[in-house]
Amino acid sequence: MGGIVYWGLIRTAIMIVILWLSYEYFEEKFFWIIASIAIYLIIIQPIISQYKEFIRKNRNVINNSLCSQCKHFDETAVLCMKYDQHPTDEITPCDGIDWEPI
Ligand code: SF4
Known part of the structure; x- marks a missing residue:
């Protein structure tokens, strides 16, 4: 973006x-x-x-990933705000450890 x-x-x-x-x-x-x-x-x-x-x-990533259901995910920038990284289909920056529901 x-x-x-x-x-x-x-x-x-x-x-x-x-x-x-x-x-x-x-x-x-x-x-x-x-x-x-x-x-x-x-x-x-x-x-x-x-x-x-x-x-x-x-x-x-926006619709069907673990990050899409996390409160740290910024959908407009496709960005994990906690790790300041872009999740992809292959990579979840926290490996699911810091996932928190919306
Ligand atoms: S904390 Fe983990 S699950 Fe949540 S948006 Fe960041 S990488 Fe994705």
Whole structure:
């Protein structure tokens, strides 16, 4: 999840510079149309795609794992907050020892 935010911020910073430098090449009414399309295609769409891929890859951990029933599990980040690690299908950071029901 952090990678999605990080690359989203990097793309946003690059996009701001590119749009700022290209502003004088377009008439104002076309600039905002081009800027809107560029922001959607370069910033928003990749974030949506990466988030869907993140959810798809972690669907089993979120819905059917030991961690999914634990009070230390943060579902939105797929993170064990007690160990500050990401559980996977193969790895439960505490090996079940610190599991506590929600
Ligand atoms: S404490 Fe253990 S069971 Fe609970 S979320 Fe962390 S790793 Fe999973």
